[in-house]
Amino acid sequence: MDLQLNGKRALVTGSSTGLGEEIAKVLAAEGAAVVVHGRDEARATAVAQAIRQDGGEATVAIGDLGTDAGADAVRAASGADGPVDILVNNLGTYNPAAAWVTTPPADWSEIYNTNVVSSVRTIQRFVPDMRERGWGRVIQISSVLGELPMASQPHYAATNAARNNLAASLARELKHTGVTSNSVAAGGILTPGTQAYLLDLGKRNGWGETWEEIEPTAVGALAPNDVGRIGRRRDYADLVAFLASPLSGYITGTTLRVDGGWYDA
Template sequence: MDLRLTGKKALVTGSSSGLGEAIAKRLAAEGAFVVVHGRNQARTEAVAKAIAEAGGAAALAIGDLGTDAGADAVHAAATAGGPVDILVNNVGVYEPSRTWKDTTPEDWAGLYNTNVLTSVRTIQRLVPAMRERGWGRVIQISSVTGEKPQASQPHYAATNGARNSLAKALAQDLRNTGVTSNAVAAGGILTADSLERVTQLGRQNGWGQTWEEIEPRLVEALSPNAIGRIGRLEEYADFVAFLASPLAGYITGATLAVDGGWGI
Protein backbone atom coordinates (compact mmCIF):
# COMPACT_ATOMS: atom_id res chain seq x y z
CA MET A 1 0.00 0.00 0.00
CA ASP A 2 1.29 3.44 -0.93
CA LEU A 3 0.86 5.67 2.12
CA ARG A 4 1.52 8.77 -0.02
CA LEU A 5 4.17 10.16 2.32
CA THR A 6 6.64 11.18 -0.38
CA GLY A 7 7.32 14.89 -0.03
CA LYS A 8 6.20 15.06 3.60
CA LYS A 9 8.59 16.01 6.40
CA ALA A 10 8.27 14.26 9.76
CA LEU A 11 9.82 14.98 13.14
CA VAL A 12 9.91 11.95 15.42
CA THR A 13 10.98 12.93 18.92
CA GLY A 14 13.12 10.48 20.87
CA SER A 15 14.02 8.60 17.71
CA SER A 16 17.67 7.80 18.44
CA SER A 17 16.64 4.33 19.70
CA GLY A 18 13.73 2.01 20.42
CA LEU A 19 10.23 2.69 19.19
CA GLY A 20 11.09 6.18 17.95
CA GLU A 21 13.88 4.76 15.80
CA ALA A 22 11.52 2.15 14.34
CA ILE A 23 8.92 4.82 13.52
CA ALA A 24 11.51 7.10 11.93
CA LYS A 25 12.81 4.29 9.72
CA ARG A 26 9.29 3.24 8.70
CA LEU A 27 8.29 6.78 7.72
CA ALA A 28 11.50 7.16 5.74
CA ALA A 29 10.87 3.86 3.95
CA GLU A 30 7.49 5.28 2.89
CA GLY A 31 9.19 8.29 1.32
CA ALA A 32 8.99 10.89 4.08
CA PHE A 33 11.94 13.13 4.88
CA VAL A 34 12.54 12.32 8.54
CA VAL A 35 14.09 14.52 11.20
CA VAL A 36 15.68 12.19 13.73
CA HIS A 37 15.70 13.67 17.22
CA GLY A 38 17.75 12.80 20.26
CA ARG A 39 20.00 14.21 22.95
CA ASN A 40 22.96 11.97 22.15
CA GLN A 41 24.73 13.12 18.99
CA ALA A 42 26.35 9.79 18.12
CA ARG A 43 23.22 7.66 18.51
CA THR A 44 21.07 10.15 16.63
CA GLU A 45 23.59 10.34 13.79
CA ALA A 46 23.68 6.53 13.62
CA VAL A 47 19.92 6.34 13.02
CA ALA A 48 20.04 9.07 10.35
CA LYS A 49 22.95 7.26 8.67
CA ALA A 50 21.04 3.96 8.66
CA ILE A 51 18.07 5.69 7.03
CA ALA A 52 20.31 7.18 4.34
CA GLU A 53 22.01 3.83 3.70
CA ALA A 54 18.59 2.26 3.19
CA GLY A 55 17.79 4.84 0.53
CA GLY A 56 15.84 7.28 2.67
CA ALA A 57 16.36 10.93 3.55
CA ALA A 58 16.99 12.21 7.07
CA ALA A 59 18.32 15.14 9.08
CA LEU A 60 19.21 15.62 12.74
CA ALA A 61 17.69 17.64 15.55
CA ILE A 62 19.69 17.53 18.78
CA GLY A 63 18.23 18.98 21.95
CA ASP A 64 16.55 18.41 25.31
CA LEU A 65 12.80 18.94 24.85
CA GLY A 66 12.50 19.12 28.63
CA THR A 67 13.58 22.75 28.41
CA ASP A 68 12.35 25.71 26.35
CA ALA A 69 15.86 26.37 25.05
CA GLY A 70 16.22 22.77 23.93
CA ALA A 71 12.82 22.87 22.25
CA ASP A 72 13.84 26.05 20.40
CA ALA A 73 16.97 24.30 19.13
CA VAL A 74 14.98 21.27 17.97
CA HIS A 75 12.43 23.50 16.25
CA ALA A 76 15.15 25.42 14.40
CA ALA A 77 16.85 22.23 13.21
CA ALA A 78 13.60 20.50 12.26
CA THR A 79 12.29 23.40 10.17
CA ALA A 80 15.56 24.17 8.41
CA GLY A 81 14.86 23.89 4.70
CA GLY A 82 11.10 23.63 5.11
CA PRO A 83 8.22 23.16 7.55
CA VAL A 84 7.30 19.96 9.38
CA ASP A 85 4.15 18.16 8.19
CA ILE A 86 4.09 15.27 10.67
CA LEU A 87 4.91 15.47 14.37
CA VAL A 88 5.27 12.21 16.30
CA ASN A 89 5.72 12.95 20.00
CA ASN A 90 7.43 9.79 21.15
CA VAL A 91 9.70 11.09 23.95
CA GLY A 92 8.81 9.42 27.21
CA VAL A 93 10.15 7.67 30.30
CA TYR A 94 8.91 4.36 31.71
CA GLU A 95 9.77 3.35 35.28
CA PRO A 96 8.23 -0.07 35.96
CA SER A 97 9.53 -0.42 39.51
CA ARG A 98 8.02 2.78 40.95
CA THR A 99 5.11 2.70 43.41
CA TRP A 100 3.07 5.21 45.40
CA LYS A 101 5.38 4.65 48.35
CA ASP A 102 8.68 5.55 46.64
CA THR A 103 7.53 8.24 44.18
CA THR A 104 7.93 11.79 45.47
CA PRO A 105 6.06 14.88 44.25
CA GLU A 106 9.32 15.91 42.60
CA ASP A 107 9.34 12.58 40.72
CA TRP A 108 5.79 13.25 39.56
CA ALA A 109 6.71 16.72 38.32
CA GLY A 110 9.82 15.48 36.54
CA LEU A 111 7.98 12.71 34.73
CA TYR A 112 5.17 15.09 33.76
CA ASN A 113 7.73 17.42 32.22
CA THR A 114 9.27 14.57 30.20
CA ASN A 115 6.12 12.74 29.16
CA VAL A 116 3.71 15.65 28.66
CA LEU A 117 5.36 19.07 28.51
CA THR A 118 7.85 17.96 25.87
CA SER A 119 4.84 17.41 23.61
CA VAL A 120 3.35 20.76 24.57
CA ARG A 121 6.59 22.48 23.58
CA THR A 122 6.76 20.84 20.15
CA ILE A 123 3.06 21.39 19.47
CA GLN A 124 3.27 25.09 20.29
CA ARG A 125 6.24 25.52 17.98
CA LEU A 126 5.23 23.36 15.02
CA VAL A 127 1.46 23.13 14.78
CA PRO A 128 0.70 26.81 13.96
CA ALA A 129 2.50 26.40 10.62
CA MET A 130 0.53 23.20 9.91
CA ARG A 131 -2.69 25.10 10.55
CA GLU A 132 -1.64 27.87 8.16
CA ARG A 133 -0.84 25.34 5.40
CA GLY A 134 -4.05 23.39 5.93
CA TRP A 135 -2.48 19.98 6.46
CA GLY A 136 -0.68 18.13 9.24
CA ARG A 137 -0.55 15.14 11.53
CA VAL A 138 0.14 15.22 15.28
CA ILE A 139 0.53 11.87 17.02
CA GLN A 140 1.15 11.27 20.72
CA ILE A 141 2.71 7.94 21.69
CA SER A 142 0.85 7.07 24.86
CA SER A 143 0.19 3.89 26.84
CA VAL A 144 -2.76 1.68 27.66
CA THR A 145 -2.11 2.63 31.30
CA GLY A 146 -3.56 6.07 30.56
CA GLU A 147 -7.03 4.49 30.49
CA LYS A 148 -6.29 1.32 32.48
CA PRO A 149 -3.99 2.39 35.34
CA GLN A 150 -2.57 -0.10 37.78
CA ALA A 151 -1.43 0.22 41.37
CA SER A 152 2.21 0.51 40.32
CA GLN A 153 3.63 3.43 38.32
CA PRO A 154 0.86 5.86 39.30
CA HIS A 155 2.73 8.87 37.91
CA TYR A 156 3.37 7.08 34.60
CA ALA A 157 -0.31 6.23 34.18
CA ALA A 158 -1.29 9.80 35.01
CA THR A 159 1.04 11.23 32.37
CA ASN A 160 -0.43 8.93 29.75
CA GLY A 161 -3.93 10.00 30.69
CA ALA A 162 -2.70 13.55 30.14
CA ARG A 163 -1.21 12.64 26.76
CA ASN A 164 -4.55 11.22 25.64
CA SER A 165 -6.41 14.29 26.86
CA LEU A 166 -3.88 16.55 25.13
CA ALA A 167 -4.52 14.80 21.81
CA LYS A 168 -8.29 15.20 22.13
CA ALA A 169 -8.12 18.85 23.19
CA LEU A 170 -5.78 19.64 20.30
CA ALA A 171 -8.12 17.92 17.84
CA GLN A 172 -10.92 20.18 19.02
CA ASP A 173 -8.73 23.23 18.54
CA LEU A 174 -7.82 22.07 15.03
CA ARG A 175 -11.38 21.56 13.78
CA ASN A 176 -11.77 22.15 10.03
CA THR A 177 -8.07 22.93 9.52
CA GLY A 178 -6.88 19.78 7.75
CA VAL A 179 -4.64 18.94 10.72
CA THR A 180 -5.45 15.85 12.78
CA SER A 181 -4.45 14.97 16.32
CA ASN A 182 -4.49 11.46 17.80
CA ALA A 183 -2.88 9.32 20.48
CA VAL A 184 -1.60 5.76 20.13
CA ALA A 185 -2.06 3.89 23.42
CA ALA A 186 0.62 1.23 23.34
CA GLY A 187 0.63 -2.02 25.23
CA GLY A 188 3.83 -3.97 25.73
CA ILE A 189 6.66 -3.15 23.33
CA LEU A 190 9.46 -5.65 22.77
CA THR A 191 12.76 -3.82 22.35
CA ALA A 192 16.32 -5.07 22.54
CA ASP A 193 16.66 -3.64 26.04
CA SER A 194 13.36 -5.00 27.33
CA LEU A 195 13.97 -8.46 25.83
CA GLU A 196 17.02 -8.99 28.03
CA ARG A 197 15.24 -7.69 31.11
CA VAL A 198 12.04 -9.72 30.76
CA THR A 199 13.89 -12.87 29.75
CA GLN A 200 15.83 -12.70 33.01
CA LEU A 201 12.58 -12.04 34.89
CA GLY A 202 11.01 -15.09 33.28
CA ARG A 203 13.88 -17.35 34.26
CA GLN A 204 13.75 -16.08 37.83
CA ASN A 205 10.03 -16.91 38.00
CA GLY A 206 10.38 -20.36 36.46
CA TRP A 207 8.51 -19.50 33.26
CA GLY A 208 11.14 -21.18 31.08
CA GLN A 209 14.65 -20.64 29.76
CA THR A 210 14.13 -19.46 26.19
CA TRP A 211 12.17 -16.41 25.11
CA GLU A 212 9.74 -18.64 23.19
CA GLU A 213 8.92 -20.46 26.43
CA ILE A 214 8.83 -17.36 28.59
CA GLU A 215 6.79 -14.93 26.51
CA PRO A 216 3.28 -16.45 26.76
CA ARG A 217 3.63 -17.11 30.48
CA LEU A 218 5.03 -13.65 31.15
CA VAL A 219 2.15 -12.02 29.26
CA GLU A 220 -0.41 -14.09 31.14
CA ALA A 221 1.13 -13.16 34.50
CA LEU A 222 1.77 -9.46 33.96
CA SER A 223 -0.42 -8.10 31.15
CA PRO A 224 -2.90 -10.62 29.75
CA ASN A 225 -4.07 -9.86 26.23
CA ALA A 226 -6.06 -11.58 23.51
CA ILE A 227 -3.03 -12.21 21.28
CA GLY A 228 -0.84 -13.82 23.94
CA ARG A 229 2.41 -12.01 23.22
CA ILE A 230 4.14 -8.62 23.41
CA GLY A 231 3.86 -6.16 20.53
CA ARG A 232 6.77 -5.86 18.11
CA LEU A 233 8.39 -2.58 17.12
CA GLU A 234 7.45 -2.96 13.47
CA GLU A 235 3.77 -3.42 14.34
CA TYR A 236 3.68 -0.09 16.14
CA ALA A 237 5.74 1.62 13.46
CA ASP A 238 3.42 0.39 10.69
CA PHE A 239 0.36 1.70 12.52
CA VAL A 240 1.90 5.10 13.22
CA ALA A 241 2.96 5.42 9.58
CA PHE A 242 -0.63 4.85 8.48
CA LEU A 243 -1.95 7.34 11.03
CA ALA A 244 0.58 9.90 9.77
CA SER A 245 -0.49 9.47 6.17
CA PRO A 246 -3.13 11.19 4.03
CA LEU A 247 -5.07 7.92 4.13
CA ALA A 248 -5.95 8.58 7.80
CA GLY A 249 -7.52 11.97 7.19
CA TYR A 250 -10.86 10.98 8.76
CA ILE A 251 -9.31 9.97 12.09
CA THR A 252 -8.87 12.68 14.72
CA GLY A 253 -9.38 13.15 18.44
CA ALA A 254 -8.95 9.40 18.97
CA THR A 255 -6.97 7.37 21.45
CA LEU A 256 -6.22 4.23 19.48
CA ALA A 257 -5.26 1.16 21.51
CA VAL A 258 -2.52 -1.01 20.01
CA ASP A 259 -2.23 -3.48 22.85
CA GLY A 260 -3.20 -6.94 21.63
CA GLY A 261 -6.58 -6.64 23.33
CA TRP A 262 -5.09 -6.03 26.76
CA GLY A 263 -7.64 -6.41 29.53
CA ILE A 264 -10.65 -7.30 27.36
Protein backbone atom coordinates (compact mmCIF):
# COMPACT_ATOMS: atom_id res chain seq x y z
CA MET A 1 0.00 0.00 0.00
CA ASP A 2 1.30 3.44 -0.91
CA LEU A 3 0.87 5.63 2.18
CA GLN A 4 1.45 8.78 0.08
CA LEU A 5 4.07 10.16 2.44
CA ASN A 6 6.46 11.38 -0.24
CA GLY A 7 6.93 15.12 0.22
CA LYS A 8 5.78 15.05 3.85
CA ARG A 9 8.05 16.00 6.74
CA ALA A 10 7.79 14.27 10.12
CA LEU A 11 9.21 15.09 13.55
CA VAL A 12 9.34 12.11 15.90
CA THR A 13 10.22 13.14 19.44
CA GLY A 14 12.41 10.81 21.46
CA SER A 15 13.50 8.96 18.32
CA SER A 16 17.17 8.39 19.07
CA THR A 17 16.31 4.95 20.46
CA GLY A 18 13.49 2.48 21.13
CA LEU A 19 10.03 2.82 19.66
CA GLY A 20 10.70 6.34 18.43
CA GLU A 21 13.65 5.13 16.40
CA GLU A 22 11.50 2.43 14.80
CA ILE A 23 8.75 4.94 13.97
CA ALA A 24 11.26 7.29 12.37
CA LYS A 25 12.73 4.50 10.25
CA VAL A 26 9.33 3.26 9.08
CA LEU A 27 8.18 6.78 8.15
CA ALA A 28 11.40 7.34 6.24
CA ALA A 29 11.03 4.01 4.42
CA GLU A 30 7.53 5.14 3.38
CA GLY A 31 8.96 8.29 1.83
CA ALA A 32 8.68 10.94 4.54
CA ALA A 33 11.58 13.22 5.38
CA VAL A 34 12.20 12.54 9.05
CA VAL A 35 13.54 14.73 11.85
CA VAL A 36 15.21 12.52 14.47
CA HIS A 37 14.95 14.11 17.91
CA GLY A 38 16.84 13.44 21.11
CA ARG A 39 19.02 15.00 23.76
CA ASP A 40 22.09 12.90 22.91
CA GLU A 41 23.47 14.21 19.63
CA ALA A 42 25.63 11.15 18.94
CA ARG A 43 22.70 8.72 19.26
CA ALA A 44 20.32 10.89 17.23
CA THR A 45 22.93 11.35 14.51
CA ALA A 46 23.53 7.59 14.35
CA VAL A 47 19.82 6.97 13.74
CA ALA A 48 19.69 9.65 11.05
CA GLN A 49 22.77 8.20 9.35
CA ALA A 50 21.21 4.72 9.37
CA ILE A 51 18.09 6.11 7.71
CA ARG A 52 20.14 7.87 5.04
CA GLN A 53 22.18 4.72 4.40
CA ASP A 54 18.91 2.91 3.69
CA GLY A 55 17.96 5.54 1.13
CA GLY A 56 15.77 7.73 3.35
CA GLU A 57 15.93 11.41 4.21
CA ALA A 58 16.70 12.41 7.80
CA THR A 59 17.96 15.37 9.79
CA VAL A 60 18.56 15.83 13.51
CA ALA A 61 17.04 18.13 16.14
CA ILE A 62 18.61 18.23 19.60
CA GLY A 63 16.85 19.70 22.61
CA ASP A 64 15.26 19.02 25.98
CA LEU A 65 11.52 19.23 25.45
CA GLY A 66 11.09 19.43 29.21
CA THR A 67 11.99 23.13 28.90
CA ASP A 68 10.69 25.97 26.76
CA ALA A 69 14.22 26.79 25.59
CA GLY A 70 14.80 23.21 24.51
CA ALA A 71 11.51 23.16 22.63
CA ASP A 72 12.48 26.39 20.87
CA ALA A 73 15.76 24.77 19.78
CA VAL A 74 13.89 21.74 18.42
CA ARG A 75 11.49 24.04 16.57
CA ALA A 76 14.35 25.93 14.94
CA ALA A 77 16.25 22.80 13.92
CA SER A 78 13.17 20.94 12.68
CA GLY A 79 11.98 23.77 10.48
CA ALA A 80 15.36 24.54 8.93
CA ASP A 81 14.71 22.37 5.87
CA GLY A 82 10.97 22.88 5.51
CA PRO A 83 7.72 22.82 7.47
CA VAL A 84 6.75 19.87 9.65
CA ASP A 85 3.58 18.13 8.43
CA ILE A 86 3.55 15.24 10.91
CA LEU A 87 4.23 15.47 14.64
CA VAL A 88 4.67 12.22 16.55
CA ASN A 89 4.92 12.91 20.27
CA ASN A 90 6.67 9.74 21.33
CA LEU A 91 8.91 11.14 24.07
CA GLY A 92 8.13 9.66 27.47
CA THR A 93 9.57 8.15 30.60
CA TYR A 94 8.45 5.63 33.20
CA ASN A 95 9.62 3.94 36.38
CA PRO A 96 8.40 0.36 36.93
CA ALA A 97 9.41 0.53 40.59
CA ALA A 98 7.25 3.57 41.38
CA ALA A 99 4.51 2.99 43.95
CA TRP A 100 1.93 5.08 45.75
CA VAL A 101 3.77 5.05 49.06
CA THR A 102 7.23 5.78 47.66
CA THR A 103 6.55 8.31 44.89
CA PRO A 104 6.63 11.90 46.18
CA PRO A 105 4.57 14.68 44.56
CA ALA A 106 7.74 16.09 42.98
CA ASP A 107 8.09 12.90 40.93
CA TRP A 108 4.49 13.28 39.75
CA SER A 109 5.24 16.80 38.56
CA GLU A 110 8.43 15.72 36.84
CA ILE A 111 6.88 12.86 34.88
CA TYR A 112 3.88 15.02 33.94
CA ASN A 113 6.23 17.63 32.52
CA THR A 114 8.06 15.02 30.44
CA ASN A 115 5.12 12.92 29.29
CA VAL A 116 2.44 15.58 28.85
CA VAL A 117 3.71 19.15 28.91
CA SER A 118 6.50 18.34 26.44
CA SER A 119 3.75 17.44 23.96
CA VAL A 120 2.00 20.73 24.68
CA ARG A 121 5.24 22.53 23.86
CA THR A 122 5.63 20.83 20.48
CA ILE A 123 1.94 21.20 19.62
CA GLN A 124 2.05 24.92 20.30
CA ARG A 125 5.16 25.32 18.15
CA PHE A 126 4.24 23.16 15.15
CA VAL A 127 0.46 22.85 14.85
CA PRO A 128 -0.35 26.50 14.05
CA ASP A 129 1.61 26.16 10.80
CA MET A 130 -0.22 22.91 9.98
CA ARG A 131 -3.55 24.66 10.51
CA GLU A 132 -2.49 27.52 8.27
CA ARG A 133 -1.47 25.11 5.48
CA GLY A 134 -4.69 23.08 5.88
CA TRP A 135 -3.07 19.70 6.48
CA GLY A 136 -1.28 17.92 9.28
CA ARG A 137 -1.12 14.92 11.56
CA VAL A 138 -0.53 14.92 15.32
CA ILE A 139 -0.04 11.55 17.03
CA GLN A 140 0.48 10.92 20.74
CA ILE A 141 2.15 7.70 21.86
CA SER A 142 0.58 6.65 25.15
CA SER A 143 0.04 3.42 27.05
CA VAL A 144 -2.88 1.12 27.68
CA LEU A 145 -2.24 1.86 31.36
CA GLY A 146 -4.02 5.16 30.80
CA GLU A 147 -7.20 3.10 30.55
CA LEU A 148 -6.22 0.04 32.61
CA PRO A 149 -4.05 1.38 35.43
CA MET A 150 -2.36 -0.91 37.90
CA ALA A 151 -1.45 -0.22 41.52
CA SER A 152 2.17 0.36 40.49
CA GLN A 153 3.34 3.37 38.46
CA PRO A 154 0.28 5.47 39.27
CA HIS A 155 1.89 8.68 38.06
CA TYR A 156 2.82 7.07 34.73
CA ALA A 157 -0.71 5.74 34.21
CA ALA A 158 -2.13 9.17 34.95
CA THR A 159 0.09 10.82 32.35
CA ASN A 160 -1.09 8.39 29.71
CA ALA A 161 -4.73 9.13 30.48
CA ALA A 162 -3.79 12.79 30.06
CA ARG A 163 -2.08 12.11 26.73
CA ASN A 164 -5.22 10.45 25.39
CA ASN A 165 -7.41 13.28 26.65
CA LEU A 166 -5.02 15.81 25.13
CA ALA A 167 -5.32 14.16 21.73
CA ALA A 168 -9.14 14.22 21.87
CA SER A 169 -9.26 17.85 22.99
CA LEU A 170 -6.83 18.89 20.26
CA ALA A 171 -9.01 17.18 17.64
CA ARG A 172 -11.94 19.36 18.76
CA GLU A 173 -9.72 22.42 18.52
CA LEU A 174 -8.64 21.45 14.98
CA LYS A 175 -12.04 20.47 13.56
CA HIS A 176 -12.55 21.34 9.90
CA THR A 177 -8.88 22.37 9.48
CA GLY A 178 -7.46 19.31 7.70
CA VAL A 179 -5.28 18.53 10.73
CA THR A 180 -6.09 15.38 12.68
CA SER A 181 -5.13 14.39 16.22
CA ASN A 182 -5.03 10.84 17.57
CA SER A 183 -3.37 8.73 20.25
CA VAL A 184 -1.87 5.25 20.06
CA ALA A 185 -2.12 3.40 23.38
CA ALA A 186 0.62 0.80 23.45
CA GLY A 187 0.74 -2.42 25.39
CA GLY A 188 4.08 -4.00 26.16
CA ILE A 189 6.93 -3.00 23.86
CA LEU A 190 9.77 -5.45 23.31
CA THR A 191 13.08 -3.63 23.37
CA PRO A 192 16.53 -5.12 24.04
CA GLY A 193 16.39 -3.77 27.58
CA THR A 194 12.93 -5.18 28.22
CA GLN A 195 13.91 -8.56 26.85
CA ALA A 196 17.04 -8.72 28.99
CA TYR A 197 15.03 -7.78 32.09
CA LEU A 198 12.36 -10.40 31.40
CA LEU A 199 14.92 -13.11 30.62
CA ASP A 200 16.54 -12.51 33.98
CA LEU A 201 13.18 -12.36 35.75
CA GLY A 202 12.02 -15.53 34.03
CA LYS A 203 15.11 -17.50 34.95
CA ARG A 204 14.87 -16.39 38.57
CA ASN A 205 11.19 -17.41 38.71
CA GLY A 206 11.61 -20.74 36.96
CA TRP A 207 9.71 -19.73 33.82
CA GLY A 208 12.36 -21.25 31.55
CA GLU A 209 15.79 -20.57 30.12
CA THR A 210 15.11 -19.25 26.61
CA TRP A 211 13.04 -16.31 25.39
CA GLU A 212 10.65 -18.67 23.62
CA GLU A 213 9.97 -20.42 26.94
CA ILE A 214 9.79 -17.30 29.08
CA GLU A 215 7.73 -14.90 26.95
CA PRO A 216 4.30 -16.62 27.28
CA THR A 217 4.59 -16.90 31.06
CA ALA A 218 5.89 -13.36 31.40
CA VAL A 219 2.95 -12.06 29.37
CA GLY A 220 0.47 -13.98 31.49
CA ALA A 221 2.01 -12.71 34.70
CA LEU A 222 2.64 -9.09 33.77
CA ALA A 223 0.59 -8.06 30.74
CA PRO A 224 -2.09 -10.64 29.90
CA ASN A 225 -3.47 -10.30 26.40
CA ASP A 226 -5.37 -12.38 23.87
CA VAL A 227 -2.50 -12.65 21.38
CA GLY A 228 -0.17 -14.02 24.02
CA ARG A 229 3.02 -12.12 23.30
CA ILE A 230 4.67 -8.75 23.87
CA GLY A 231 4.23 -6.15 21.13
CA ARG A 232 7.12 -5.64 18.75
CA ARG A 233 8.15 -2.11 17.86
CA ARG A 234 7.07 -2.64 14.28
CA ASP A 235 3.53 -3.48 15.47
CA TYR A 236 3.22 0.11 16.63
CA ALA A 237 5.32 1.85 14.00
CA ASP A 238 3.22 0.56 11.10
CA LEU A 239 0.03 1.91 12.66
CA VAL A 240 1.67 5.27 13.34
CA ALA A 241 2.76 5.45 9.70
CA PHE A 242 -0.82 4.87 8.57
CA LEU A 243 -2.16 7.51 10.97
CA ALA A 244 0.49 9.91 9.65
CA SER A 245 -0.61 9.40 6.07
CA PRO A 246 -3.28 11.10 3.95
CA LEU A 247 -5.15 7.77 3.97
CA SER A 248 -6.17 8.30 7.61
CA GLY A 249 -8.05 11.54 7.08
CA TYR A 250 -11.32 10.22 8.54
CA ILE A 251 -9.70 9.18 11.85
CA THR A 252 -9.40 11.90 14.48
CA GLY A 253 -10.01 12.42 18.17
CA THR A 254 -9.57 8.76 19.01
CA THR A 255 -7.28 6.52 21.02
CA LEU A 256 -6.33 3.32 19.23
CA ARG A 257 -5.29 0.53 21.58
CA VAL A 258 -2.51 -1.65 20.20
CA ASP A 259 -2.05 -4.14 22.99
CA GLY A 260 -2.91 -7.64 21.77
CA GLY A 261 -6.26 -7.43 23.56
CA TRP A 262 -4.81 -6.55 26.99
CA TYR A 263 -7.19 -7.39 29.82
CA ASP A 264 -7.22 -7.14 33.61
CA ALA A 265 -5.81 -10.31 35.13
